[in-house]
Amino acid sequence: MGSRNFEEDGVPQALSLEKPQTEIKIIGDEEVxxxxxxxxxxxxxxxxxxxxxxLTFRTWFLGIISCVVLSFLNRFFGFRQNQLSVGSISAQIIVLPLGKLMAATLPSKPIRVPLTKWTFSMNPGPFNLKEHVLITIFANCGAGGxxxxxxxxxxxxxxxxxxxxxxxxxxxxxxxxxxxxxxxxxxxxxxxxxFMWWPANLVQVSLFRALHEKEKRPKGGLTRLQFFFMVFASSFAYYVVPGYLFPTLSALSFVCWIWKNSVTAQQIGAGLNGLGIGSFGLDWSTVASFLGSPLASPVFAIINVLAGFILNLYVLVPIAYWTNTYEAKRFPIFSSHTFDSTGQPYNISRILNEATFDLDHDAFNSYSKLYLSPFFAFNYGLSFATLTATISHVALFDGSDIWQMWKRTTSAARDKFxxxxxxxxxxxxxxxxxxxxxxxxxxxxxxxxxxxxxxxxxxxxxxxxxxxxxxxxxxxxxxxxxxxxxxxxxxxxxxxxxxxxxxxxxxxxxxxxxxxxxxxxxxxxxxxxxxxxxxxxxxxxxxxxxxxxxxxxxxxxxxxxxxxxxxxxxxxxxxxxxxxxxxxxxxxxxxxxxxxxxxxxxxxxxxxKMFTKEGVYPALNWFFLVGLLAPVPIWFLSRKFPEIKWIRLIHIPIIFGGTGNMPPARAVHYLSWAAVGIFFNYYVYRRFKGWWARHTYILSAALDAGVAFMGVFLFLTLQSYDIFGPHWWGLDSTDHCPLATCPTAPGIVIEGCPVF
Structure with a gap:
């Protein structure tokens, strides 16, 4: 049996971008x-x-029901202002007692399919792990959108x-x-x-094991299933506060509360419509709703995403805005909407040919070029860079391994891989x-x-x-x-x-x-x-x-x-x-x-009419070249200085694509997600590895499930009847930064904003 310690210089291989082995080591005649x-x-x-x-009757019955229910709920809530994503973990928990109930009550006598020799049993024995996994795959289909x-x-x-x-x-x-x-x-x-290990799947694996494996409670501790239900109950109970009574907890932006009349301060401090400096949320849905659970992401990936967030929101956007590049001050600093040259929302009806449903070129030329907020413009530029960086990064860092994999899968020696x-x-x-x-x-x-x-x-x-x-x-x-x-x-x-x-x-x-x-x-x-x-x-x-x-x-x-x-x-x-x-x-x-x-x-x-000389943003095409070339120096340095492990942790496609979820994700979501992820997957992982291995993925599943169940419960019992929380300051689902969306260019008139 080979060594189980794959750490070098304190950096776990699973959390690094180390070039993976293309063949598992063989010691003597025994493979690891x-x-x-x-x-x-x-x-x-x-x-x-x-x-x-x-693939039993229970699998089909519970699986299709789970798929239908999750599909309906996710699309139903998707049209609503306060979106709710009900993940497959909710179904994963609910179907376990239902499966065991069916195993205890359904008849086991074989049933013959008419006109065939096929038979099946509605109850082939105890409800097992493999049935549970397949039902959860059904649920994943319904939760995926x-x-x-x-x-x-x-x-x-x-x-x-x-x-x-x-x-x-x-x-x-x-x-x-x-x-x-x-x-x-x-x-x-x-x-x-x-080496293709799909980190997010480990959350599901941990929960399956906690739900099915018999485990003796450690002295002074909890079994994994007990830990899951303790966290689930806490998450379920707590979410009534940010989900109903105190929605402001989802985005706390203290800078806006201090400088209530300053557009610039609110642009800097707003977590929902600004740069989010000093903003955070006390709500698990703020942490995980748009970017997924940070507990399921390797720490190097979290840090690379955070680096991309900083590059876009704290470097490119401020420089562009306060130098008024692309007339940026005429528009909100953070917005996904489109604008005309006067800073007003772009009137699409003025340029659309209703009969043929295409662009009326004469109307467009007589109206205005199309403008974007500085954030939205640079987000598109970084998207260009992400694409080309993905190609060059994979070619440089993984090309030889892909070739080795191909040779092994087409040779008799492939099982050694x-x-x-x-x-x-x-x-x-x-x-x-x-x-x-x-x-x-x-x-x-x-x-x-x-x-x-x-x-x-x-x-x-x-x-x-x-x-x-x-x-x-x-x-x-x-x-x-x-x-x-x-x-x-x-x-x-x-x-x-x-x-x-x-x-x-x-x-x-x-x-x-x-x-x-x-x-x-x-x-x-x-x-x-x-x-x-x-x-x-x-x-x-x-x-x-x-x-x-x-x-x-x-x-x-x-x-x-x-x-x-x-x-x-x-x-x-x-x-x-x-x-x-x-x-x-x-x-x-x-x-x-x-x-x-x-x-x-x-x-x-x-x-x-956007990214050529006819438009406002032709310079953003340079991002294609930037993305293509950016992985090259990282690859070169990693080859020249292989002893410096952190160089290989720099993942250019993730950095450039870091803000790809914005919008609908905002600054407060990224900052909260990164803080929680780094704490658990760096500090806890290094200092308390035993606890991390036993509890982290269970913790993630329990927090997700608690929020989902309480969200559905609140809707079905109260919000569907237009019964909302008590009217007070904290009921506002915004972060109380109304001026963050205001332009600062002289003479631009927007309702609710000061005119400079």
Whole structure:
């Protein structure tokens, strides 16, 4: 048995960007019987019971119900001002007693399927871990979201145009399924490889073990299950305060309270609409709602994200704003909206040809160029840099390892690359045939072309746009998958896809967002599929069972998301229009509003009138070159000074993409997320490693579940009846920084703001 200590100079290999071994060391004739990643060794068991049934009646029944309920709740709350994300952990907890109840009450007598020789039992024995994992995969499908619903929303609620419901349904289904077609191509690299460890999955593994393994309570301590329920109860009880009685706790910005009449001070101190200096939140949803749980991210990734946040918000944005670059003082310092040259919101109706639903060039030329806030402009520039940095970083740091992986997977010696988990899976279970993935790919591409080319071309995207989107997604799935599988961060393709189709097919907003969705989400879905496959890999689930559950779960979730959205968009009057909604109405669609702004920038106006000499921001194109070259000096220094371990911790794609979740995430979310993550995954990990290994992922799951359950409880019992907390200062869900959104250029008149 090899050494289990993979630390060098105090830096754990799992938390570094050390070049991974391409072959697990062999001592004598015995291969190291574990994972080379320390967090995996501390969390994932190296045992399996192949006799446990997995795809049972209980799996289908509880899994589909979980998928439907989570799909409905997440889409329902997604249209509301105070969004609530109900994750699969909630279902993971609830289905355990339900599964045990079914095991105790259902008949075990085999039931024959009519007209076949097949039989099944509604109760094949005790409710087991593998059933529980597959039910949770169903729930993951319901909790993951359906990006194409944004397109349906902006067409019906913002542009107020007709959309064939069948075209909308096909759009929702095909964008979710397309990525599965080529996920199979990368299983060898992103699932079987022990160095692709998918950190977020360890939270789920820890919770599964806590719920299923019999554990003796340590003297003076708690079992992991007892610890989970203690934290869950505390999180559930506490969330009534920031979720109902005192919403201001979600974003505390003391600078604004001190300088109540200073626009500059509030721009600096506002956590929601400013730079967030001194701002923080006392609410777990502030910490984890937009960026995910920081407890599941390696500390080097957290620090790189924080570095990117500092680069954008504390270097680029202040320099641009206070030097008035791009007339920045005419606009809010932090905003995702679009503006005209006078600092007013851009009037899209003045430049849109209603008959053909494309850009009226004469009207645009007589109105105004399109302007962005300094933050939004630099966020696009950093998105350009992230894309090219991802390519060069993976080529420099991981290119040789990818080549070695390829050679091993095509040679007889490939099993030497496997760890114990891969060997167990190959020994006991049959892999998913490659032709399953090929059938899905061909069928989905055909349906995608039909959805966009048929129905009077309501979605505007031609057939070649679908094929180009597929090519882009396929090209980036492997490099971005490597980053996500090792850092828990996923650089997005949304901006580059918008840019490409914006140049090739300008002036058509729906073609732009459809192309973005097919290109970006198909890659994201492929990685989601592979992440779930890795969870099944850790938990020793038969791959064919995993495949079927993911496929059917995706179809069910897409159908429910579409149905819920169509119902609300056709039944709630003035949905997504705050100016027309009655006072106190929650149906403001904050996420859809950002998507709508993007459709204006990239679809109607287009990058040709934004990022060339015709527009305001041609200089941002230099970010492409900056991103391509930035990893080179880091790679060179890491090779020249291999003894300096921290150099390899600098991850340029994560730094440049650090603020990719802004908006809807704000400064207070990033600062709170980073503080909690660094405390647990650096200080606690180094000083109290035993406690960290036993409790950290359980703590993350319990905090998430407590917030989710209390959020649903508050809505069902109070908020759905328009019963809110007592009217007082703390009931305001803002951070009390009303001047943070004001311009500071002379003569700009905005309601509620001083005129300079």
């Amino acid at each position: 019987n574990d994972s080379p990643i320390e967090q995996v060794r501390l969390t994932v068991p190296i045992t399996d019971d192949p006799s446990q049934p997995a 359906v990006y194409a619903v944004y397109i349906i929303t902006i067409v019906k609620a913002f542009y107020k145009r007709k959309l064939n419901p069948l075209a909308a349904m096909l759009l929702a289904q095909t964008t979710q399924l397309l990525g599965y077609g080529w996920a199979g191509l990368f299983r060898k690299y992103l699932v079987d490889s022990p 496997a760890d114990v988990h891969t060997r167990l899976m190959k020994k006991h279970y049959e892999a998913v045939p490659q032709w399953w993935f090929h059938i899905i790919l061909v069928a989905t591409v055909a349906l995608s072309i039909y959805a966009c080319e048929g129905f009077d071309k309501q979605l505007q995207l031609p057939w070649w746009g679908i094929l180009l989107a597929c090519a882009i997604a396929l090209f980036f799935t492997l490099p971005i998958g490597i980053i996500q599988a090792t850092t828990n961060q996923q650089p997005g393709l949304n901006v580059i896809t918008e840019l490409i189709i914006g140049y090739m097919y300008p002036g058509r907003p729906l073609a732009n967002v459809a192309f973005k969705t097919y290109g970006y989400i198909s890659m994201s879905q492929a990685l989601s599929f592979l992440a779930d496959f890795k969870l099944g890999h850790y938990m020793k689930i038969p791959p064919k069972s995993m495949f079927l559950v993911q496929l059917i779960g995706t179809v069910v979730a897409s159908s429910v998301y579409f149905g819920t959205a169509w119902w609300l968009l056709t039944s709630v009057e003035h949905i997504c229009d705050p100016s027309a909604l009655p006072e106190g109405s929650p149906w403001t669609c904050p996420g859809d509003d950002v998507f709508y702004s993007a459709s204006i920038i990239w679809g109607i106006v287009g990058p040709g």
